[in-house]
Amino acid sequence: MTAEAADITIDHETDGTFTIVRPVGKLDTISAKSFEAYLKDLVDQKAGTLLVDMEKVDYVTSFGLRSLLIIAKLLAPSGDKLVLFQVNPSVLDVLKISGFLKILTVQDTLDAAMEFAGQAG
Template structure:
């Protein structure tokens, strides 16, 4: 699904049993709910640990942070994780200022994310 109003495009692939999600655009008031719903559907499908490629996300507001936190909390009881990788420097600044770098797992590369995710299945 692509929604122009939401200013975000999201797709994912499954690679080695891991869901790799690739959002593109802004994670703001208009798009955060779309993003959250997309990730919740993956959680409901028991996709396991979610690796989110943030390279194409250039803007995150508190609504976007809230969506990330909700998904991370939803995954925690099953032992699965939300791992962000290739995070845009301006988004890293937002995560740092908001204290979310202490809450969320953020790594530089897909390989690092896969290592943290551990064996799929």
Template sequence: MTMKGFFKMIEISDSIDGGAVIVHPKGKIDTLTAKTFEAHLKKHIDEGIGPLLVDLAEVDYVSSFGLRSMLVVAKLLAPSGRKYVLFGLSPQVHEVLRVSGFLRIIPVVASRAEALALAEAAAGSS
């Protein structure tokens, strides 16, 4: 019996918009993929370029390991004052963040336009 295709890995791509780095994960952020997701975001933190926005539109599941990765990134970005915004969450992922209290820790908005506006407002106030 082959396990090929049983474990779906996460796919991550990036784009730049208005000086903000937008990360586009696709798949699940769970026990098997959270470290990859976290390492990818840490790479952008180390580069120190603009706000970090994460488009979760194609993420259908976030486990406690995924939440931990998101929190680690928030804590690493906090001292620099760089904006970190999540957007495009499915109802299921939004509910996980709400129940876990993450909506009070990390800014979450519905759309890319709102995320960019929030990042721009933060840049303008600093």
């Protein structure tokens, strides 16, 4: 399944108990709504832990941060997680400055994200 909005393209694949989400573009005021809807749909489908590859997301606004937080909270009751990995350096700076590194889990690689998610589950 692939979704496209003004500033973002999103794709995903399932790998065992994880769903790997690959957004490409910007998480801004407009695209964050599509991104959030896409991830909510995966949560509704019981897609398990969501591992989000942030390597090709080059810009995040407060709307994008809000979407990530909403999805993390939606996953919590089921014990599933939202894990970001390969975060673009400029996006990582936004996560640091905003304090979101204390709220969201960030890993360097897909393997590390899968390992973390497996241990956390």
